[in-house]
Every structure is written in C-alpha cells, then in structure tokens.
Amino acid sequence: MLSLCLPQPAAAQAEIRIGVLDFLGAEATVDEWSPLLHHLERSLPGHPLSLLQLDHARMRAAVIAGELDFVITNPGHYVELEAELGASRILTLDGGGGRSPERALGSAVIVRAERAELGTLKDLRGQRVAIVGREGFGGFQLFWGALTAVGLSPDDDLAALHAVGFPMNRVLEAVASGRADAGVVRTCVLESLGAGAAAFRVLAPRNEPGFPCATSTPLYPDWPLASLPHTAPALAKAVAIALLSMEGGRDGLAWAVPADYQAVHELFRRLEIGPYAYLREPTLRVMAQRYWPWVGGFALLMLGWILYTVRVEYLVQKRTAALSAALTERDRLEASARAAQEQADHLARLSVLGELSGTLAHELNQPLATITNYASSVIRRADNGRLTDAALREATAEIAAQAERASAILGRIRAFARKRTxxxxxxxxxxxxxxxxxxxxxxxxxxxxxxxxxxxxxxxxxxxxxxxxxxxxxxxxxxxxxxxxxxxxxxxxxxxxxxxxxxxxxxxxxxxxxxxxxxxxxxxxxxxxxxxxxxxxxxxxxxxxxxxxxxxxxxxxxxxxxxxxxxxxxxxxxxxxxxxxxxxxxx
Structure with a gap:
C-alpha cells in the first residue's frame, strides 16, 4: 500500500529534505533521529533522504529559500514558522514512557545540589541564570512564562541572563562552574546524565502525575513534524503514513496525529512574542484589539454624551428667550432698586439736615453778625475821620475770615446734601x-x-x-x-x-x-x-x-x-x- 502512494517510476522519486533543530549537538542529534531516517529508507525506497541539523535562524532561512520539505522543531519555533511562513503540522512526536504527545515538554530549572537557599522560583530574584537563548522554547520561553506567573520579570528581577547557545549541555557547564547560579534546560535532559545528575537538582519541581522527569514549568505538546507550503501534498501524505507505522519499542521513535498547540499560542500571547509580538507595539489597531471592550464602552459613552449634548442644546435654545427676558427684567428691577436706594439715602441726609436746620441757622448767624459789626465799625470810623489803615486792615481781615467760616459750613452741607450715584x-x-x-x-x-x-x-x-x-x-x-x-x-x-x-x-x-x-x-x-x-x-x-x-x-x-x-x-x-x-x- 505504501508503494501505491508514491509517484512512479522509481527514477523520478522526489528527494525528502528534513530540517531538524539541533539543540544537543551534531552527534547527539544524529543518534536521536537516525531511527527516523532508517524507517523512511525502508518505507519509501527510491526517495533520496537528507537530514539537515540547523539552529533557529538557519532553519528559518532554509525554509524561506525552499531548501526543506519538512521541519522537526520545538513547539514554540513551529508556532512562529506557522504564523510567518505557513508551516503545517502533520504529526506530533510520541515519546512514550509516561509522556503523551499533549504533555511531553517542559523546562527544568537546575541549581547545584548544595544551593539549599534556592527553593522556589521567587528565590531566583537577584540571581544569575544561564539559558540557551531567548528563542529557545524549553531552554527559556517556558521558564519565562513560569516567572511571570509568580510575579517576576527575567529582565528586571534577575541579576543577569547568560545566553550560552546550543548544545544545551553548555547550560549545565555554566551552573557547575559557578558562572551561573541556575540554568534552564528541557525536561529529561538532567535525567539523561545518569550519575552526573547527582551534582544538580531541579528547582521548584511540579507534581505532574505519570510524567517520568522533574519539571519546573507546566507541560506542553511534543515536537511536531511540519510540511511547508511548497511541499507536495502526496509526499506529505506518504511521509505521514510511513511515520505513523513507527513503534517506539521496535523503531526507537513513535509518532501520533497532530496535537493541539493552543497552549503554546496562549503562552506566546501572554508573553507577547512570536506571532503576538505586535501586541508590544502601541498602534491604534493593537490597542483596539487588546482593549476592544473598553473601546466599545467608550464609544457607547461618547454616543450617549452626544445625544445628551444635543438634548441639552435643544433645551437651552428653547429656554434662551425666557431667560433673556428674565435677565432683562432683573436688570430693570436692580436699576430701579438702586435708584430707590439712592433716593432713600438722599432723603435720609435731608432728614438729618432738617433736624439740624434750627441750630444751623443760629450757627450761621454768628459769622454774619460779626461781619455786620465790623462793616458798621468801618463806616462809623470813616464818618468820624478816625479810620486808620491798621483799623481798616483788621476789620477787613476779620470780615474775610468770618465769610470763609460761613462758606465752609455751607460747602460741607451742600456736598452732604447733593444727590449722586x-x-x-x-x-x-x-x-x-x-x-x-x-x-x-x-x-x-x-x-x-x-x-x-x-x-x-x-x-x-x-x-x-x-x-x-x-x-x-x-x-x-x-x-x-x-x-x-x-x-x-x-x-x-x-x-x-x-x-x-x-x-x-x-x-x-x-x-x-x-x-x-x-x-x-x-x-x-x-x-x-x-x-x-x-x-x-x-x-x-x-x-x-x-x-x-x-x-x-x-x-x-x-x-x-x-x-x-x-x-x-x-x-x-x-x-x-x-x-x-x-x-x-x-x-
């Protein structure tokens, strides 16, 4: 049946080019994926096979250049290739031994066994941590998600992040040498060391029933095998059928139908990386996507405000005429009240003057009588021929003084009695x-x-x-x-x-x-x-x-x-x- 799925004749068989993410080193990678190559050689004879060991950047470049037909990579890298370049998973690795395709990968935070003061992820505040690189799924990204869950930031709360690169054994070396206080590796890497694992321990191990290895983070789906947009559908189908026939006990590897990678999407969305890196950009579109309930609520609020404003404007215009008339009437009444008050003040002053009029006449009689006496004295002295210059100067000076006194009294009364604003x-x-x-x-x-x-x-x-x-x-x-x-x-x-x-x-x-x-x-x-x-x-x-x-x-x-x-x-x-x-x- 396998032969019926392959194009004929055999001389025209397509080459099968598979790119594999190299995270353990060239020799370890060949050992791990050799069973897959051997099985495909037996199941699809006549198809040339090539296995390329690549890091993240080189794998992306090879996909863009059309140099690969299939990729085998970690779930995080696959999600990025899926969103950017159209990769499509056709199978998921089934590791067996208690690891299901849906619960197979996690990160183990390792420390030296004697570091008893480090017990939880929160204890990593202020510590140096070794990682493969920021693009590593099990080597950093899962650890990053676990840190944010306990309220820590790898950039703000750790003393340093040392990116040591592939293979992942370099992380173990950094921790063992003291260059780092802790390191992040994929689950089961520590257990694969055998006796060498005794020098380390896993920080904050989680209780994952049935899982054979210690993990510091939640578990995610295993590695996928993905075809690319230019991969022939018949070839993808033939490879999928061939690999589904592998058995772990007999062939060393096993594959299952594609797992659900939604948990990876949710992690990346929370961290705002990969296909969700745009969430970090403060564009109007991103803000609308992120805060659409608030945007919708604000739009409804604005609509309500506009309707309210229109109604208020209508009521204001409706009542403007009445208000203007009321203001005009108020101004008229205020002017009338001011005029009445001024009239009352004036009458009150005249009333006071009226009460004092009798004494006022007597007061004015004094300077007038003095003026009369001095004038009569001057006339008599002139008639008798006894008017001297000194007597005339004395009389006129006194007459002027008494006249000024009477004038001052009348001036003060006139100013007091005058009606004014x-x-x-x-x-x-x-x-x-x-x-x-x-x-x-x-x-x-x-x-x-x-x-x-x-x-x-x-x-x-x-x-x-x-x-x-x-x-x-x-x-x-x-x-x-x-x-x-x-x-x-x-x-x-x-x-x-x-x-x-x-x-x-x-x-x-x-x-x-x-x-x-x-x-x-x-x-x-x-x-x-x-x-x-x-x-x-x-x-x-x-x-x-x-x-x-x-x-x-x-x-x-x-x-x-x-x-x-x-x-x-x-x-x-x-x-x-x-x-x-x-x-x-x-x-």
Whole structure:
C-alpha cells in the first residue's frame, strides 16, 4: 500500500529534505533521529533522504529559500514558522514512557545540589541564570512564562541572563562552574546524565502525575513534524503514513496525529512574542484589539454624551428667550432698586439736615453778625475821620475770615446734601471720621465735645462710598446727641473710636445717655421704629442697609460689651467694614 502512494517510476522519486533543530549537538542529534531516517529508507525506497541539523535562524532561512520539505522543531519555533511562513503540522512526536504527545515538554530549572537557599522560583530574584537563548522554547520561553506567573520579570528581577547557545549541555557547564547560579534546560535532559545528575537538582519541581522527569514549568505538546507550503501534498501524505507505522519499542521513535498547540499560542500571547509580538507595539489597531471592550464602552459613552449634548442644546435654545427676558427684567428691577436706594439715602441726609436746620441757622448767624459789626465799625470810623489803615486792615481781615467760616459750613452741607450715584474710593478712616465730626459740630449751636480715638496702624485705608459712610456717622452722632442732651454736661460728650479686628475696620460711636431697654434694642434697626416723639424711624434702618451694602454690619451694644470701651451708662454703635489695608509707605 505504501508503494501505491508514491509517484512512479522509481527514477523520478522526489528527494525528502528534513530540517531538524539541533539543540544537543551534531552527534547527539544524529543518534536521536537516525531511527527516523532508517524507517523512511525502508518505507519509501527510491526517495533520496537528507537530514539537515540547523539552529533557529538557519532553519528559518532554509525554509524561506525552499531548501526543506519538512521541519522537526520545538513547539514554540513551529508556532512562529506557522504564523510567518505557513508551516503545517502533520504529526506530533510520541515519546512514550509516561509522556503523551499533549504533555511531553517542559523546562527544568537546575541549581547545584548544595544551593539549599534556592527553593522556589521567587528565590531566583537577584540571581544569575544561564539559558540557551531567548528563542529557545524549553531552554527559556517556558521558564519565562513560569516567572511571570509568580510575579517576576527575567529582565528586571534577575541579576543577569547568560545566553550560552546550543548544545544545551553548555547550560549545565555554566551552573557547575559557578558562572551561573541556575540554568534552564528541557525536561529529561538532567535525567539523561545518569550519575552526573547527582551534582544538580531541579528547582521548584511540579507534581505532574505519570510524567517520568522533574519539571519546573507546566507541560506542553511534543515536537511536531511540519510540511511547508511548497511541499507536495502526496509526499506529505506518504511521509505521514510511513511515520505513523513507527513503534517506539521496535523503531526507537513513535509518532501520533497532530496535537493541539493552543497552549503554546496562549503562552506566546501572554508573553507577547512570536506571532503576538505586535501586541508590544502601541498602534491604534493593537490597542483596539487588546482593549476592544473598553473601546466599545467608550464609544457607547461618547454616543450617549452626544445625544445628551444635543438634548441639552435643544433645551437651552428653547429656554434662551425666557431667560433673556428674565435677565432683562432683573436688570430693570436692580436699576430701579438702586435708584430707590439712592433716593432713600438722599432723603435720609435731608432728614438729618432738617433736624439740624434750627441750630444751623443760629450757627450761621454768628459769622454774619460779626461781619455786620465790623462793616458798621468801618463806616462809623470813616464818618468820624478816625479810620486808620491798621483799623481798616483788621476789620477787613476779620470780615474775610468770618465769610470763609460761613462758606465752609455751607460747602460741607451742600456736598452732604447733593444727590449722586454711589461710588467707592480708597480713603483714610481718620480723615473720614474727622470730616463727619466737623460737619456735625459745624451744624450745632452748642455742639457737644466729640473725642476721636484712633488705634489704627499708620497708612490704614479702606475702599468705601465716602458720603454714605459719613451719612452713617452723622446719623449716629445725631442720635448720640439726642440721647444725652438732657444729661449733665459731663455726660453729653461723645466718643468716636477707630480700631481694626481681623482685617476689618471698626468705627464705634459711644454716648453716655440713658441707654436702651431690651425692647428698643430688639427692634432698633426695623424701619419706622423710633424712640423719638418726632422721628420717622428710618435713619438706623438706612444706616444698616448702607453697612450691609459694603459687606459689613451695624450693631448696638451696651458700653460694657463693646470692645475697648469702659463700662458705664449709654449706648455704643459699632460699624464694622471689611477690606482694611495698611500702606507701609506711610509708616
């Protein structure tokens, strides 16, 4: 039957060229694969046979050049040739003796027998390890996979990787000589040494039932026999049939139907080598293949976001007209409120001036009467012929001084009463208080004594509406005067104190009157509440509004509870304003 599968006549028989991966050395390779050659010579007479012993690189080059019809190599190398050059397995080696085609290969990590401190793979951290080469399946790649399983990296966690090349016996020599602390060989290589194996031991041996050799890694399928794309299908079929008839006990080797090499693919995918080396390249395609669930989720998220954005845009456009109308109405109401507030402030200032109008007329009468007396004196002296230059200079100087005094009083009142838009500017608190006191005393016929106590640092300034704050101080001084004018002269004095607390300006106006009862203090700042028989009850309400518009507050306390104030009768009003600064250039 074998002869029927071969082309005729015998003179035209095709040559069978087989490439074998050489990992034990030329002599050992010939010994291992001689049974295969002898069997093929008997089974396929007339076919010239050639067996080439090659390393990884030379085997790949020979396949590309078409110099081989079949290859016998380790599973890892086969997977690479399959993905790159189209190799196709037709048989898998059956080693027998407890090794099935699916569970035949592993790596043994060997150390010298006396190295008792090395017990597990994790103990290899910081050690020197000898390997055949990075392309070796049983000589490195299986070991690499086992290291990653315990959280170690051969490049980052080992002291060094010594690639000693083929044959694999060089790994044993490196460990025996001390050039390496451990070495990686294919399973069963150590057991094949016989008595020489006693010098070594296998690190972290696994429990693999029925497997005859010690292994440090999981087991993988045995070596495959693979045909190449240019191999004639009839020739591949003839060789497969011939080799399937081999028996291990009789012929020294045995072959089985192709094993499943998916475990090798999974290892290479995890290590990102061989056909899966592209996974190391950060391309958009690779990222999409690796993270497609995340990409899909992100795409759905983006789609949802777009739909949400479109809906929000629709709602925004739908409500824009209503919002614009509402904003316009708000601006109109704010402008109206500002105009009403300015009008109320103006009326409050006029109210204060109205309450002081009687004393103001008396105050102006003094400089006017003095002017009249000096003018009359000049006329009489001129009529009597006694007008000297010195007397004329004295009279005119006094007339000018009294006129300036009256003009200053009227100027301060005109500025205070003028209606204008609120505007804030940086002012010195002492200057602000001094002007308010001067305005208050200038409108009083018998003004009480007003003392100013300034504890502020030099150069202190604050941004306020000067006229509004003066309006508050003038109102507080007038209330203090009204509360104490029925008292003895010693208790009619008023005190203004300037102090700072946590970056705030505190202006306190204290009187020594009869004070406020609990009911009056509770309702003191309510509109239209007053303790005066002729008052409107708007002054303190407007003053508190001015304070709050500046971000501050206005409170009334008894002198004992006021800061930096002595105890005693009366009431202490404190205006607290934020934003006090100190210009050191004035120090």
């Amino acid at each position: 609120a505007a804030r500017e940086g002012v010195e608190p002492r200057e602000l208080a001094t002007e308010a006191i001067a305005l208050f005393r200038g409108m009083m016929a018998r003004a009480p004594q007003v003392s100013l106590v300034d504890t502020l640092p030099a150069g202190a300034r604050i941004a306020v509406d000067r006229l509004q704050i003066q309006q508050v101080l003038l109102n507080l001084l007038k209330n203090g005067y009204d509360a104490s004018r029925e008292q003895p002269p010693a208790r009619q004095a008023l005190e203004v104190r300037l102090a700072s607390t946590d970056g705030k300006l505190d202006i306190s106006v204290r009187d020594y009157g009869s004070g406020l009862d609990a009911t009056a203090q509770q309702h003191l700042f309510e509109a239209f509440f007053t303790t005066k028989t002729d008052g409107l009850g708007l002054g303190l309400s407007i003053c508190r509004s001015i304070a709050e518009a500046h971000g501050g507050r206005l409170i009334a306390t008894s002198p004992a509870a006021a800061p930096d104030s002595d105890s005693g009768p009366g009431t202490c009003f404190t205006l607290s304003l934020p934003g006090l600064t100190c210009d050191h250039a004035h120090d």
